[in-house]
Each structure stands twice: as structure tokens, then as C-alpha cells.
Amino acid sequence: xxxxxxxxxxxxxxxxxxxxxxxxxxxxxxxxxxxxxxxxxxxxxxxx
Numbered sequence: 001x002x003x004x005x006x007x008x009x010x011x012x013x014x015x016x017x018x019x020x021x022x023x024x025x026x027x028x029x030x031x032x033x034x035x036x037x038x039x040x041x042x043x044x045x046x047x048x
Contacts, residue, residue, distance in 0.1 A: 013038055014047060 007015065017038045021029045031044035 010040055010042075013040055014042075 014034055017034055018029050021033060021037055031047040034047050035042055035044045
């Protein structure tokens with residue numbers, strides 16, 4: 001596949017959550033925070 005393929009909906013939701021948390025906290029955002037903060041019901045291992 002080409003390197004410029006679009007992100008799927010799950011990836012977009014995770015990216016949105018990551019950016020929002022980083023802007024609010026000003027700290028790195030880990031997979032555990034993303035799993036709790038997103039509405040996708042994914043485990044931290046899945047996110048990593």
C-alpha cells in the first residue's frame with residue numbers, strides 16, 4: 001500500500017484523544033490514558 005493512505009475511524013478517534021489530552025496536560029500520553037479516554041473500548045496493548 002502507498003505510504004499516504006488515510007487513517008481509519010478508530011485511528012482518527014485515538015489521534016483526536018491523544019492530541020486533546022496532550023494539549024490539556026502538556027505531558028506525554030500513554031496507551032493506558034488513551035484506552036480510558038477514548039470511547040473505543042480498546043486495551044492499552046491494542047493501542048500500542
